[in-house]
Amino acid sequence: MKGMSPIVRSIVGLIAGFVMLYGLYVVSTGHLGPGGGFAGGVIIMAGTVMLILAFGGDKARELMEERRCHVLQGAGALAFLVVALVGLWYGGFFVNFLPTGRVHHLHSGGAIAISDLAIAMSVAAGLIGIFLALIIGCRAAMFKKDK
């Protein structure tokens, strides 16, 4: 799959970083306002998809291999489970083990922010991986065979 024209490429190159930053912001302030792990994960995924569509498959494969997507997705799901199991130490499954802090401050909500990060990583990496598989059709084995 080829990339798009140079105009699109340069604009996307400028914007993509800000999109990712906004996704991280939405993830990390999920307990203060609208947003959270699912929305932020999908925002990060949409920014990556924008990069993939603008720069084409070859560049995308350099940036993000599918194997890395698998690893990140598994790590995110595992981190969420670890948060649940650490709660077991403090009295029960999914017990909020961090101090709740003051409402409306970034340091509030206890383990909710950590769970948000884990879910965002799992959702973003998984969807990027399946998007690469569907759209680019790049299979590691297949490209080895071509060369």
Next chain:
Amino acid sequence: MGIAVYVLAFGLLLIGVYALVAKKNIVRIIIGIAILGYAVNLLLVLVGYRHGGTPPILADGQTSADLAARSVDPLPQAMVLTSIVIGLSVTALAVALAIRLYDKYGTFDMNDIRNLRG
């Protein structure tokens, strides 16, 4: 008016079921699944709606009792939020299946696929 909103949401659900049952094209069936998802999400959000309700987010300087008196129901929203992302991954799975079928048989039509398989 309240009845009309619910009945229309159920009508949307019916359109999704109709596409699932009566259509033979795989793309239409995927579209039917997506429409079913929309209808269910819509119905859940509408059940939790309150006249003039605010989003269930505590504003600065607002007490919790005040929020509980005027906010919309947060529980259906928590259910729907995950359902949306699950809908995306289910659509991706269905698209993957459809692409494999097209690569194999060269058509999206269920009847043709059934005949070609023989």
Next chain:
Amino acid sequence: MTIEFFILMLIIFMIIAALIAVESIDLLSAVIAVGAAGFALSVIDLLAGAPDLAFPQVLVEVITLVLLIRMVMTRRDTSRQTSRDTLRTAVVLLAGSVFLVAVFFAAGGMGMSGGIPPFGQPVMGSAADTGVSTQYLTRCAEDTGAANTVMGILLDYRAYDTLGEATVIFVAILGGYVVLRRVGRKKDAKEVEPS
């Protein structure tokens, strides 16, 4: 009143878009009509006091559109326009009207208790409130420290549910990988290269 009217109009718009999506001849226009329905749904979420849902709905809609258009655009639609199957249509419409009648009588708008509460008056605030929503709203800030009650419910009170949903997403994506995998398929290896 005005917001309810907007919501009603948007639902009618969604129904029209869904009908176009199901019945139009061209697959590309069908897919675009689905996108229109999804964007209308996100506007409804925004109007009905659910900005938490409007965010992901817009993004998911964009990604779904990209996926579906990519699937439809490069592949020729060879399906024939078959004559309508009257039996299937009749069954669907019959089942649907049974559904509608059931909803109509189960809805609390008819003055009965139980069933779906009347539009605009959720069970939460009523006198017969036995649910947990009010408790969640009242105690979320001190229990979890989260100002956003939806996130408090999702990741603290009902984190079990969220774990289950994360599992569902994981398995669905894994299924997609397995279906698209070509590593173990020696026979199909020199099949049509995906564009």
